[in-house]
Amino acid sequence: MEEYTLLIDTEDAKGLVYNISKVLFANNLNIEQNAEYVDSETNKFFMRTIISGKISQNILLKELKEVLPQNAEIKLNKKAKKDVVILATKESHVLGDLLIRYIDGELNANIKAVIANHEDLRSLVENFGIPFTCISAEGMSREEHEELVIKEVNNYEPELIVLAKYMRILTPNFVETFPRKVLNIHHSFLPAFIGANPYKQAHQRGVKIIGATAHYVTNDLDEGPIIAQDVVRIDHSYSWQDMRKAGRNVEKIVLSDAFQMLLDDKVFVHGNKTVIL
Amino acid sequence: MEEYTLLIDTEDAKGLVYNISKVLFANNLNIEQNAEYVDSETNKFFMRTIISGKISQNILLKELKEVLPQNAEIKLNKKAKKDVVILATKESHVLGDLLIRYIDGELNANIKAVIANHEDLRSLVENFGIPFTCISAEGMSREEHEELVIKEVNNYEPELIVLAKYMRILTPNFVETFPRKVLNIHHSFLPAFIGANPYKQAHQRGVKIIGATAHYVTNDLDEGPIIAQDVVRIDHSYSWQDMRKAGRNVEKIVLSDAFQMLLDDKVFVHGNKTVIL
């Protein structure tokens, strides 16, 4: 029996649950899991339903469209692994963590390739049997380098791009080429310590807790919709290098949590926020 | 416009969401919030829906009964404050925390009375304008004392009884007199350190984290369905008295969290567990 994830993002209206469940019932489908959220401030309705049964996708989508408000976004994703490309630079803790999870079968993903702007991570990646491409940025403008990266990414037609400590700032062109497809990990508890060297900033401010934030990449640096955050306690004895080390644990757990939510179609973008069902 | 919380606890069946939402739609009701959970292991379906509109309770319940499996439990609670009695002994940190929340308007409750087996807390309680009754256990058997407590509790016809560090073990008679109505806070991370002096037990074992557990009271000591838990880090320098002090913060937060879930009708009992929607 097939399983699908039905995702509905629409303005709220009376009878939505009734109308949607009527269609599902009429098509003889089972509801395995269901979660809804109504944001009363913006009058928006979000629904994520895992359905099973014999599904004719086109018919189902057509019937749902008929009972939903005109601008409703409806997605019907077959439960399957998503194709993913990972971008990295030199650091291995986040990437390595993803690779270990990958061989453990924890990730609902096909990691098609890792693309980096340095050679350092080649052997780590290739030892896991995953293609590695180094595209050095040396002697190039940001735009020239990015064009090459975009081209290489496009070779794999990924549904999702994960920045696993990719230490380059992306241009609007990159962001627009892959809308709502790029996941980043920032090594601070956003919105604190935006930009470069957040651990140095945290050390200077004397905070007692540090964190990490996984978010969609948008054109505003470190300002995209937040998907997951976590923190760890520190104290006065931590140098900024100690903070960086302690922060690694949080970075890798937070990125992997957010990544799995995206792979499982749990994340809706709602303005500059996320709704997670 | 009136708001009601609809609670459904039944065996799972195809079309439940459709059938329920059809009844709500036919009665011209709005769904303000909705959450469901299907436990596939036991084939049970739980649903909590906040509905608004003009409601005829009897008609709605009758129509829901017609579309639900025969043994379905259906509750329709008008959104209102619940009458509560608190039992205590000598310690004031949990009780005091509840009283401060009460005057802050945080609790969806009417605290009708505090009943204790010692006099210590009288002035604290009475200063908040709440009736205080002391029923000393001195010179009585457990059963005799409990009979007096039950009688006093019954004077207030509470929907919920909160044991705010009530340091007496209840008999099966008490538990059966108030089924699924008694909330307790145990000062350990259950199932670790059941019974007396959990902080001493924790100190002896050398744990690095201690906790507290809010649970329904059943006839098995500290074995009832768990509603909420939380923890706090400690280290080797903590005496058991230090643990007790650190644990107080956790005890009062956990009890209050669980209490608010009960007041908001968020807790279903499922065997010896809880489902929280």
Place this chain on the structure above:
Amino acid sequence: MEEYTLLIDTEDAKGLVYNISKVLFANNLNIEQNAEYVDSETNKFFMRTIISGKISQNILLKELKEVLPQNAEIKLNKKAKKDVVILATKESHVLGDLLIRYIDGELNANIKAVIANHEDLRSLVENFGIPFTCISAEGMSREEHEELVIKEVNNYEPELIVLAKYMRILTPNFVETFPRKVLNIHHSFLPAFIGANPYKQAHQRGVKIIGATAHYVTNDLDEGPIIAQDVVRIDHSYSWQDMRKAGRNVEKIVLSDAFQMLLDDKVFVHGNKTVIL
């Protein structure tokens, strides 16, 4: 036998521990607890030692001065309750929590008075037997009002002033009148969301965790040395009012933690940071 807390804050030098312990040993004193911290970046040495025995304070301080670098700060505090004044406005959750802890004997303090700029909290405070003074700011300039508050605070000669959700911005005059004596709780995880309405700011940014920060008050708004921080998880379903409610638990725990550290002489100010021993 008397107990004292010895606090040393000096530039680092070879043999400090030896020289200090030699003086203590020569005076026939016991070291009950000892903690040191050397900040290698700034070459600063901090030490907190709890000593017991028959102590002649003047002699001990003189002998310590002789073996320490010239500008060393040395304090020798008899273990005793500190006199404290609390400032508040209308909200009772932080103040109420302090009062409950106070009657529990958790705080090593004498709460001499609560001063507020509104009448709302009078009966709460007076029910605990503590003097309450309302100094309304109506029709006054900030400076005029503050002069009255300073005068009233000075009547109690407090060693510590706790702002328990005192919702007025202090002038440099206030800060300089009570240097390193004013503790504040800010309802965000600083440095995120400085200034007014941090929960609204957090809601707008779509964070997944909120927090609170206890810090010394300095002339830069929400920029003083941080003493304690903690956080709580939230999700997309939280309105800013829900965040405020969830944040209350964190605010009161964090403020009380920081307060107790100050009462126990555990906090050194080190530039714009704290060292906690």
Place this chain on the structure above:
Amino acid sequence: MEEYTLLIDTEDAKGLVYNISKVLFANNLNIEQNAEYVDSETNKFFMRTIISGKISQNILLKELKEVLPQNAEIKLNKKAKKDVVILATKESHVLGDLLIRYIDGELNANIKAVIANHEDLRSLVENFGIPFTCISAEGMSREEHEELVIKEVNNYEPELIVLAKYMRILTPNFVETFPRKVLNIHHSFLPAFIGANPYKQAHQRGVKIIGATAHYVTNDLDEGPIIAQDVVRIDHSYSWQDMRKAGRNVEKIVLSDAFQMLLDDKVFVHGNKTVIL
């Protein structure tokens, strides 16, 4: 300049800090870090000091012995990587995490070999350039198999043995062969859920938080001195398999935390507890 870690574990006595620091001062050594703990209940004194300078180990140890109580344990460890052997079975999440940290240079260790009772992890380990030995237990008694494992471990003369989800129960013989040298990770928040299948036990009990515990191995199953613990929140929707997946994050962080404490000589054994300085 050389750095050493000085570790002292002795009954408490007056003047210990003075006497120790006198010896260090007389030997012209710098104290880089210092931490002490006195357990007043058992009258024990623990001290960990990082010293630098030109050190003659024998002289220093002799002089310290002269000023310390007769049965004092004194260790002087040159700051260096420790030789380590890892035992594993089939699961890769904890082992893989250690390997990624190892190539990142996070661990103050030489991982000499991984020994497993199954072949599954061979390619993972060998890809990191680390020797892998499989010693199958098939057709052998527990004692026979263990003798082979002990022999293989002894080939590497490790200072520390890490059980990275090694799913076999060790005999007293193994424990006594490597006293205070064997670190284990148990997938529950001990002392809750001792023994097999802790996630199934946790699921059955309906807890709201699960955890993991790193501890020294002793002859009592899951009863050795606890070094580190951490937890993660779950809810009613988690199957025991979901718990296992969520628990993996905690297991690997907790084991790695404890491992690093051991590598940095931070852990004293104190009866059946640990003191961590």
